[in-house]
Amino acid sequence: MDWKQIGDVRWLEAELPGARAAFTTRLGGVSEGDFATLNLGILTEDDSDAVRENRARMAGALGLPEASVLMGCQIHGADVLTHAAPQEPSPFATPGSPAPDVDGHATSLAGLAPLVFVADCLPIALLGPGGVAMIHGGWRGLSGGIVERGAEAVGAPAAAIGPGIGQGCVGGGEEGLG
Numbered sequence: 647m648d649w650k651q652i653g654d655v656r657w658l659e660a661e662l663p664g665a666r667a668a669f670t671t672r673l674g675g676v677s678e679g680d681f682a683t684l685n686l687g688i689l690t691e692d693d694s695d696a697v698r699e700n701r702a703r704m705a706g707a708l709g710l711p712e713a714s715v716l717m718g719c720q721i722h723g724a725d726v727l728t729h730a731a732p733q734e735p736s737p738f739a740t741p742g743s744p745a746p747d748v749d750g751h752a753t754s755l756a757g758l759a760p761l762v763f764v765a766d767c768l769p770i771a772l773l774g775p776g777g778v779a780m781i782h783g784g785w786r787g788l789s790g791g792i793v794e795r796g797a798e799a800v801g802a803p804a805a806a807i808g809p810g811i812g813q814g815c816v817g818g819g820e821e822g823l824g
Contacts, residue, residue, distance in 0.1 A: 649763065658671070663804055667806040675704075677700060710755075712736065714736070715733055717733075717738050718743060722784050723787060726751065727746055749792060750780065750792055766810055770783045770793060771807075779802065
């Protein structure tokens with residue numbers, strides 16, 4: 647995995663055979679205070695205009711149209727949604743648009759970019775002849791088979807696991823947040 651940066655936006659990137667997985671950081675955005683700086687989550691107490699600008703900066707740095715980013719409302723489950731087309735309207739490009747309740751996304755369409763949000767959970771990128779998948783690896787989803795579902799969705803022989811925060815970095819009970 648290598649550090650990449652365009653402008654102020656900085657992320658970790660893993661090369662997979664024929665694809666790349668980008669794991670964003672909080673570096674390079676406009677959010678302030680507790681959400682500084684590249685907060686992408688609209689369901690926070692952050693300023694929604696700041697989140698929209700952060701999303702535009704992230705997509706631009708990765709060379710993606712905002713409407714090509716696939717996302718859902720994560721529920722700490724084990725389901726993976728296969729996308730045969732871009733989301734209309736895009737919940738990433740148009741915050742507040744309906745988003746499916748799902749913790750993983752798969753697609754075989756070039757140009758679509760699955761996204762998951764993580765903190766103490768792990769982002770897991772999967773690649774295979776059937777496309778790409780990105781899953782939210784929380785303990786509930788992991789124990790429920792989300793990795794297997796994501797791998798089956800794309801026939802994945804390759805994966806990259808991104809970073810998550812460690813114990814003591816966030817509040818939560820013994821069972822963790824995800």
